[in-house]
Amino acid sequence: PRLRFAPSHTGYLHVGGARTALFNWLYAKHTGGTFILRIEDTDHARSTEAHTQVVLDGLQWLGLDWDEGPYFQGAEIARHRADVERLLAAGKGYRCFCTKEELEAQRKGSPGGGDGFKYDRRCWRLPPEQVAERVARGMPFVIRFLMPDEEIAWDDAVHGRITFHGRDLDDFVILRSDRTPIYNLAVVSDDIAMTITHVLRGDDHISNTPKQIALYRALGVAIPVFAHVPMILGTDGKKLSKRHGATAVGDYQNQGILPGAMRNFLALLGWSPGEDREILSEAGMIELFSLDSIQKKAAVFDVAKLEWMNGQYLSAMTAVELSGPLERELARMGVDTSGRALAPIVEGVKSRARTVLQLAERVAVRLDPSRGTLDDKADALIKKMGAGFAAGLEVALASLRQAGVDEWNPDGILARLKEAADAASLKIGDVMQPIRVALTGTTVSEPVNELLAVVGREPSLRQLERFVRRAPTA
RNA sequence: GGCCCCAUCGUCUAACGGUUAGGACACCACUCUUUCAAGGUGGUAACACGGGUUCGAUUCCCGUUGGGGCUACCA
Numbered sequence: 001p002r003l004r005f006a007p008s009h010t011g012y013l014h015v016g017g018a019r020t021a022l023f024n025w026l027y028a029k030h031t032g033g034t035f036i037l038r039i040e041d042t043d044h045a046r047s048t049e050a051h052t053q054v055v056l057d058g059l060q061w062l063g064l065d066w067d068e069g070p071y072f073q074g075a076e077i078a079r080h081r082a083d084v085e086r087l088l089a090a091g092k093g094y095r096c097f098c099t100k101e102e103l104e105a106q107r108k109g110s111p112g113g114g115d116g117f118k119y120d121r122r123c124w125r126l127p128p129e130q131v132a133e134r135v136a137r138g139m140p141f142v143i144r145f146l147m148p149d150e151e152i153a154w155d156d157a158v159h160g161r162i163t164f165h166g167r168d169l170d171d172f173v174i175l176r177s178d179r180t181p182i183y184n185l186a187v188v189s190d191d192i193a194m195t196i197t198h199v200l201r202g203d204d205h206i207s208n209t210p211k212q213i214a215l216y217r218a219l220g221v222a223i224p225v226f227a228h229v230p231m232i233l234g235t236d237g238k239k240l241s242k243r244h245g246a247t248a249v250g251d252y253q254n255q256g257i258l259p260g261a262m263r264n265f266l267a268l269l270g271w272s273p274g275e276d277r278e279i280l281s282e283a284g285m286i287e288l289f290s291l292d293s294i295q296k297k298a299a300v301f302d303v304a305k306l307e308w309m310n311g312q313y314l315s316a317m318t319a320v321e322l323s324g325p326l327e328r329e330l331a332r333m334g335v336d337t338s339g340r341a342l343a344p345i346v347e348g349v350k351s352r353a354r355t356v357l358q359l360a361e362r363v364a365v366r367l368d369p370s371r372g373t374l375d376d377k378a379d380a381l382i383k384k385m386g387a388g389f390a391a392g393l394e395v396a397l398a399s400l401r402q403a404g405v406d407e408w409n410p411d412g413i414l415a416r417l418k419e420a421a422d423a424a425s426l427k428i429g430d431v432m433q434p435i436r437v438a439l440t441g442t443t444v445s446e447p448v449n450e451l452l453a454v455v456g457r458e459p460s461l462r463q464l465e466r467f468v469r470r471a472p473t474a
Numbered sequence: 475g476g477c478c479c480c481a482u483c484g485u486c487u488a489a490c491g492g493u494u495a496g497g498a499c500a501c502c503a504c505u506c507u508u509u510c511a512a513g514g515u516g517g518u519a520a521c522a523c524g525g526g527u528u529c530g531a532u533u534c535c536c537g538u539u540g541g542g543g544c545u546a547c548c549a
Contacts, residue, residue, distance in 0.1 A: 006549095007549095008548085008549045009549095010549085040549060042548090042549075096547095100546095100547070103546095103547090116475060116476045116477080116545055117545080118476095118545095142547050159479070159480090162478075162479080163478090164477070164478070165477085168476070168477050168478090169477085169545095170545080172546090173546085173547050175547085176547040177547060178547080180547090182546090182547070182548085182549095183548070183549050184549095186549095187549090202543095203479070203480090203542085203543065204542095204543055204544070205543095205544090206478060206479060206543070206544075207477075207478060207479090207543070207544040207545075208544080210477095210478090228479085230479095230480085231542075231543075233542080235484095235485080237541065237542080238541095238542085239542080239543080265486095268486065268487080268498090269486070270486090272486085272487055272488070274488070275488085275497090276487090276488070276496075276497040276498075277497090277498095278486095278497080278498055278499090295486095295487080296479080296480060296481090297480055297481065298479095298480070298541090298542065298543095299485090299486065299487090300484095300485055300486075301485095301486095302485050302486065302499065302500085304485080304499060304500060305485075305486065305498075305499040305500080306499095307499095308498090308500085309498095309499085311511090311512090315512075351512050351513085352510070352511060352512055353511090354511080358511095377510095381509095414508090417508085418508095421508095427508085428508050429507095429508045429509075430508090431508080432508040432509070433508075433509060435508095436508085436509060436510095437509095442509095442510090443509060443510070444509065444510040444511060444512095445509070445510075446509095446510095446512095447507085447508070447509080448508060448509075449508085
């Protein structure tokens, strides 16, 4: 099989597009087929190289490598025109001299007031000599496709049989007056030229499919397998768009989502491997993927589940595997990591983080506790403990000052603190929690003794002292 | 308006005529723990509605309702 992903270069890779690309890629990998990338840039006004690059970067980030391309639709205009000429010569297309203004007037005058307007074929009825005369006169024209009055149906690989009728379809334009091709014509021409066997695309193309099938028939070419995958919706059930927040894969990359997690999550949106599987390896996905287990229903994009999944990937990865994305994020935050061993810190915090951003923030605080800021829960705890907070901190500090460098390890610190708490008749938690808050600004962290060990003796003591001066004593 | 698609917990989904309708996220308890958003255990929560077909429908058919898509010299 030969598959293609054909995004238009809108300047960003929409998660819906990414999911479509993923399904194409999975099917190609599963069947040993070829995955082709083609950029639809016939709308040259919007076309820029930078926009194309964003799409390429997004696919690469997700690990979706293509076997051929990227091809550019805009480079094939000569072939598109040749196909249009063939249709014209065979009487399956015709010249239309109606101007945009005339069309607009016709639209306004039609029953529906414009929506659902179908061209009335007045130019098709023009006598040949009049057409020749207008062409000779240099009158501008578009070429329309003569929609046959017949049933157009196909067996969709995800929906089953879908049936349209030519009488409901318009004689749509296939070549603009500037002799550039229109989308539907270009797609069919390209898919034929590239011998595409499976067209896997979004649901929103279902209504384009009968037009394209009519074109295949007129060109005398057998149609490929069509598979229309469901759309991705926002939480309000509407087509996912920018007003829902992050919709581009680049947005999620910036928010600290790992590519593996994103791919896994996207795969499960509209497809199910069965047997309650959730976390899937790349090989597992490829092996299990099939067109007939694709959902017909649109799916809502649930960021909470994406983040959960990202957390799963995060805690399953080793500190070494995480070092790339982590250091990139730390650099972006302006944190100096030179000469510091990050691995031990990462081990302590990765299972509690859901995004690389959170991971980086926590690592940064352990590198330099003074950058921590109090969150609401920590603030509430301080208030709740009242004088006990400062008392616990004093006890901790006094005891930790006694601990030498040779003792500054998780076991040594724990022994110290236990002893000190006992001596002061405090519960161990009344000593530990204040330390945690002072060092991280939060109520959440790895065990406090490990936290102290990883932060180091001097930085820990310095931060605790700073905090004692600040903490309320009454 | 016309054409088309869709319909299981709040969300992602399993079920391919017979199940106490299963899992995951989220949520709520409990548990482990010096804390926790981590781990563990448990819980609340769904077959849109009405007709058929059938011994039997979440499952097949029709309709209703509801949602969505398309309807450009955009892609």
